[in-house]
Structures are given as C-alpha cells and as structure tokens.
Amino acid sequence: MGARVKTSTTALPGGGRRQWAADRALRPAMRSPGRPQPSRTVQRAFWRLIAEGLSTEKASAGVGVSWPVGFRWFRHAGGMAPMSLDEPTGRYLSFAEREEIALLVAQGEGVRAIARRIGRDPGTISRELRRNAATCSGKQVYRAGVAQWKAQEAAKRPKTAKLVGNDQLRDYVQDRLAGKVRRSDGTAVLGPTPPTWKGLNKPHRQDRRWATAWSPQQISHRLRVDFPDDDSMRVSHEAIYQSLFIQGRGALKRELVTCLRTGRALREPRARSRNEAQGHVTSDVALSQRPAEAADRAVPGHWEGDLIIGTGRSAIGTLVERSSRCTLLVHLPRLEGWGEVPPVKNGPSLGGYGAVAMNAALTASISRLPEQLRQTLTWDRGKELSGHALLTLATGTRVFFADPHSPWQRPSNENTNGLLRQYFPKGTDLSRWSAEDLEAVALAVNGRPRKVLGWKTPAEVFEEQLRSLHQSGVATTD
Structure with missing residues (x-):
C-alpha cells in the first residue's frame, strides 16, 4: 500500500476541507477582481446623492471615492441608477459586518464567539468564512473587501433582456425609434448627414439624424394598441431607456440615443432656455x-x-x-x-x-x-x-x-x-x-x-x- 499523504487543515476554519471543496465545485469560475470595487452600500449611497441633484464630483466626495471613479460609475450606467436604491433586508451580511468578522478572525476568535459578537447564527459565520474567503495564496484568508465582492458576484442573477430574446419586439422598437422619415408616397427622406457620434450629447449647432423618433413611452403604450392579444409584445418604457443608456443592458446600440428628442447621451437634467417675447399688441x-x-x-x-x-x-x-x-x-x-442686395434699415x-x-x-x-x-x-x-x-x-x-x-x-x-x-x-x-x-x-x-x-x-x-x-x-x- 502506498503511503498516505496527510493534508493539513490548519488553514481551514473547523477543518472543513471536504465542505470547502464542495463549495468550490458548485461555484462558477470568478474572474480576478483586481482591486475589489467599493461595496454596493457605497454605490447605493452615491446614486442616492445623484438622485438628490448633487453633481457627480460632489456625490463622489460624499461617499468617499475619487471623482474619476464616480464619473466612471455615472457614465457606464448612462446616468441611471443600475441598482435599487432601497436598503437590502437584514437577511444578508452587510459590509460593516464583514469588516467586523475580519477583525475578529484576525484576533483569533472562533466561529461561535464571532456569531455572538455580531448577533448572527454560527452557521452563517461558518459559511461566510468558507465560501467568501480569499484563496489566491492557496490558503483561506478572510478579507472584508474580497468577501463583499464574492458575495456581490454570487448574488447576481443574470437575466436575458426582453429586447434581446424577442426579435420581433426589438425590430418594432428600433423601427419606431430610429426608422426613416418618409414622404406621403412612402419614399424615404435621408435628411442631413450628422457628425459621427462620439458618445456625447447631441451636437451643438450641427445637424442631427432624422428618424421617426417615437419616445419610449409612446412605443410602450402603442404596443398594446397594435398587438392587443399578444402578451409577448410588451416592454416598459423604462426597459427601453435602460437598453439605450446602460452599457451591456439590452439589444439597442448606445448611439440610438441620438434618435431621442433630447439627444442626451446621459440621463440627467438639462437647462432650458426661454425666448424673450417681443412686439406690441393692441x-x-x-x-x-x-x-x-x-x-x-x-x-x-x-x-x-x-x-x-x-x-x-x-x-x-x-x-x-x-x-x-x-x-x-x-x-x-x-x-x-x-444675399445679393445689402440690407436696408x-x-x-x-x-x-x-x-x-x-x-x-x-x-x-x-x-x-x-x-x-x-x-x-x-x-x-x-x-x-x-x-x-x-x-x-x-x-x-x-x-x-x-x-x-x-x-x-x-x-x-x-x-x-x-x-x-x-x-x-x-x-x-x-x-x-x-x-x-x-x-x-x-x-x-x-x-x-x-x-x-x-x-x-x-x-x-x-x-x-x-x-x-x-x-x-x-x-x-x-
């Protein structure tokens, strides 16, 4: 009989080598996070400040991140909050609790002692230490930032957007949004040649693309008129906006925001100019x-x-x-x-x-x-x-x-x-x-x-x- 190789379990809380291997087998492969992003609590606070009307720079400072990070969050999400602004229920461990767990683990506290200190079930702490610990060094080392990132990645439930999975619905939305302007006899009017879209708002004092340009709300409600008996031909106007503004959210290309009336590349308030009235009326x-x-x-x-x-x-x-x-x-x-005769006062x-x-x-x-x-x-x-x-x-x-x-x-x-x-x-x-x-x-x-x-x-x-x-x-x- 060959010699048995003894496996050390000193690095595993409770010696749970078998359970750790089972967890890793069920968990999908995760990309390396590099430097883990701030927690969703921080991002949620950032978007709350944006909703209150603060600038991106002030909102970034308000949650303690640099302004380039805040600008990247804002632009990547198209100016729309990519998450619910409601606080999660107490069922899930918060980032503050994970920081407390990391400190207690570093002090050598056991699972039950940690559970008593933060008011959680020992099984919750055991699973947290087993599933969300950092393993890059070959050992399990619990760090709050890495644990929060792993929990956020595992909590994602990717779902195919409706405009991606329904070709007829996507074609209907795109035609009403970006279809060609036509004369009464059906011939298309090309309109002007707009400048190349660079991801910015509508060009200032330049031509814009001519399109049928129905608003997402008009498209959403008109679907019920044109397809009264087909429940698959339904999409909310908010889903259309998300497909346009949030990168990777739907089947519509970002440049189609130029077909919206406002032409904004980011969903944010804009100033409105007022024309001065003039003339005399009896x-x-x-x-x-x-x-x-x-x-x-x-x-x-x-x-x-x-x-x-x-x-x-x-x-x-x-x-x-x-x-x-x-x-x-x-x-x-x-x-x-x-243009030929000089103007006369x-x-x-x-x-x-x-x-x-x-x-x-x-x-x-x-x-x-x-x-x-x-x-x-x-x-x-x-x-x-x-x-x-x-x-x-x-x-x-x-x-x-x-x-x-x-x-x-x-x-x-x-x-x-x-x-x-x-x-x-x-x-x-x-x-x-x-x-x-x-x-x-x-x-x-x-x-x-x-x-x-x-x-x-x-x-x-x-x-x-x-x-x-x-x-x-x-x-x-x-």
Missing part, C-alpha cells in the same frame, strides 16, 4: 379676448403658432391644432435678392419671415383647411405677424397674441417646437429644406402616438375631425 387681440371654447380644447379649429429660427435669419412656421395636436409646417423661403425683410412674407405663407397654409377648422390662431408676440388684420380678412381666422413672457399660454406649440428641434437643431440653416421635406417631417410628428390622445396619433384624431365635419355637412345639406 387690447382687442390680447389672449383675454379669445373665445372660451378655444381654451377647453373641446371644439376643433383653434390653433397655436410660432417660428423656429435658424442661422442666417432662416425660419420655419409651426401651427398646432389645440384639440388634435396636429402640426402644420409653414415653408418660408428666402425672398429674391437675399427699415426696409423689406428678405430672410423669409417678414410681415408680408409671413402673411402670404400663413394664408396659403390655412386656406387649405376647411372653414370650420380655422377659427382662431394664438401667436407669440413676434413682429412677424404684425399684419394679422390682413390674415384675418383673407382666411377668416381671428388672431390673438399671448401675454408677454408667457409661453405656457401656447403649451401645445411650445411642446411641438421642442419635438421639431430634433429635426431642425438650433444653429443650422433652415432655408435649405423644401416644402416637401417639411411635409415629410410633419407626417412623422403627426404619426407619433400621444399619451394625451389616448395613444392615438394626431393624424388619426385630425382625420376623425374631418370625417365628423363631412358627415355633419352632408346631414345639413339633406
């Missing part, structure tokens, strides 16, 4: 004189309007119907002589949105509507509509002006202008787009489902209004 066309039926949105035919301004005194007129939220884009081309505006040109363009757009759907128009106090009396004579649409510094009195139009900035960013030349291009963008915006409309699209609601007017007109004729 009392008879003030907002207080607008009919009461226009305020409650019950009757269609009341519109809100404004301009979105680009470089070189270029502009696009926007009209939004208050009831259906249907959008019309008004083409404002350059006038003859632009108090002379005609050749940029395309002077009073005369504005009246002509608005008259052409509004005149295409049925008479019942052009009751009133609420405008900002810009001087471009100083000739509103001629517009009223030509179209029958009564014009009213919002109060100074009160953009909330035209809420639908302000919201729509924000949506349109995805296609027409500030600092770009808006005169290069034709009337057909503007119509294609209007079709894309009117084709997005809206929460306020019960997840119907503005185009669908506007079509219902037209049918209602047609039926009432036929009944009257009979």
Whole structure:
C-alpha cells in the first residue's frame, strides 16, 4: 500500500476541507477582481446623492471615492441608477459586518464567539468564512473587501433582456425609434448627414439624424394598441431607456440615443432656455379676448403658432391644432435678392419671415383647411405677424397674441417646437429644406402616438375631425 499523504487543515476554519471543496465545485469560475470595487452600500449611497441633484464630483466626495471613479460609475450606467436604491433586508451580511468578522478572525476568535459578537447564527459565520474567503495564496484568508465582492458576484442573477430574446419586439422598437422619415408616397427622406457620434450629447449647432423618433413611452403604450392579444409584445418604457443608456443592458446600440428628442447621451437634467417675447399688441387681440371654447380644447379649429429660427435669419412656421395636436409646417423661403442686395434699415425683410412674407405663407397654409377648422390662431408676440388684420380678412381666422413672457399660454406649440428641434437643431440653416421635406417631417410628428390622445396619433384624431365635419355637412345639406 502506498503511503498516505496527510493534508493539513490548519488553514481551514473547523477543518472543513471536504465542505470547502464542495463549495468550490458548485461555484462558477470568478474572474480576478483586481482591486475589489467599493461595496454596493457605497454605490447605493452615491446614486442616492445623484438622485438628490448633487453633481457627480460632489456625490463622489460624499461617499468617499475619487471623482474619476464616480464619473466612471455615472457614465457606464448612462446616468441611471443600475441598482435599487432601497436598503437590502437584514437577511444578508452587510459590509460593516464583514469588516467586523475580519477583525475578529484576525484576533483569533472562533466561529461561535464571532456569531455572538455580531448577533448572527454560527452557521452563517461558518459559511461566510468558507465560501467568501480569499484563496489566491492557496490558503483561506478572510478579507472584508474580497468577501463583499464574492458575495456581490454570487448574488447576481443574470437575466436575458426582453429586447434581446424577442426579435420581433426589438425590430418594432428600433423601427419606431430610429426608422426613416418618409414622404406621403412612402419614399424615404435621408435628411442631413450628422457628425459621427462620439458618445456625447447631441451636437451643438450641427445637424442631427432624422428618424421617426417615437419616445419610449409612446412605443410602450402603442404596443398594446397594435398587438392587443399578444402578451409577448410588451416592454416598459423604462426597459427601453435602460437598453439605450446602460452599457451591456439590452439589444439597442448606445448611439440610438441620438434618435431621442433630447439627444442626451446621459440621463440627467438639462437647462432650458426661454425666448424673450417681443412686439406690441393692441387690447382687442390680447389672449383675454379669445373665445372660451378655444381654451377647453373641446371644439376643433383653434390653433397655436410660432417660428423656429435658424442661422442666417432662416425660419420655419409651426401651427398646432389645440384639440388634435396636429402640426402644420409653414415653408418660408428666402425672398429674391437675399444675399445679393445689402440690407436696408427699415426696409423689406428678405430672410423669409417678414410681415408680408409671413402673411402670404400663413394664408396659403390655412386656406387649405376647411372653414370650420380655422377659427382662431394664438401667436407669440413676434413682429412677424404684425399684419394679422390682413390674415384675418383673407382666411377668416381671428388672431390673438399671448401675454408677454408667457409661453405656457401656447403649451401645445411650445411642446411641438421642442419635438421639431430634433429635426431642425438650433444653429443650422433652415432655408435649405423644401416644402416637401417639411411635409415629410410633419407626417412623422403627426404619426407619433400621444399619451394625451389616448395613444392615438394626431393624424388619426385630425382625420376623425374631418370625417365628423363631412358627415355633419352632408346631414345639413339633406
């Protein structure tokens, strides 16, 4: 008989060599952590400070980590907390308890003595020392940092994201988010060529990608309309955001954040600029004189309007119907002589949105509507509509002006202008787009489902209004 090799168990608490081997056999292979990350308690505290509005640098200092670590956490998670901010239950050992265990082990205390000191069951301490001790040196040495890392890795329950496992759902989400803008005949409009995405927010004063650009909330709720009997075609808007912002979370590429209206690469608050109101308005066309039926949105035919301004005194007129939220884009081309004739003080505006040109363009757009759907128009106090009396004579649409510094009195139009900035960013030349291009963008915006409309699209609601007017007109004729 061969000589037996005696195995020393002095390095194992309680001499549990057999149980240790069994634990290692059941445990999946773990990568080397290098320097173990701070505990989830620290990370959870970091994200709580971020949720309170602190900057990344201040939140990092508040939890005792360097600011490069905090910035890396923030950017890797896309500005979204990758974990629940609720404290874990007392069932699990905390990092503070593991530090206490490490100190007591170093002092030579036994398992039961440690259990009494921290108020835990001896079996809990025994399993902790056996499973989460460091073993790189060939011996079991209990260190709190390594034990916390091993516990966090073992607690992970990787789950395939729904957008990864369902191809039909992923294609639906991606098409509504990043699909091509199309004209009424179905042909695609390529739009401008945007700069290469570098992981940053939307480019400042540069072109952005044109896309159908439904919001994640619109996509999530529209799935119930398009697939009422298919429960597999369901995904929350938060899951879509996580797929976009958190690296490695889902099937959507990070660069698709450029298709979101905000274009932010990180989910964080942003400052909003407010335009200064200008112009003079007489009392008879003030907002207080607008009919009461226009305020409650019950009757269609009341519109809100404004301009979105680009470089070189270029502009696009926007009209939004208050009831259906249907959008019309008004083409404002350059006038003859632009760029050739030197500007003259108090002379005609050749940029395309002077009073005369504005009246002509608005008259052409509004005149295409049925008479019942052009009751009133609420405008900002810009001087471009100083000739509103001629517009009223030509179209029958009564014009009213919002109060100074009160953009909330035209809420639908302000919201729509924000949506349109995805296609027409500030600092770009808006005169290069034709009337057909503007119509294609209007079709894309009117084709997005809206929460306020019960997840119907503005185009669908506007079509219902037209049918209602047609039926009432036929009944009257009979």
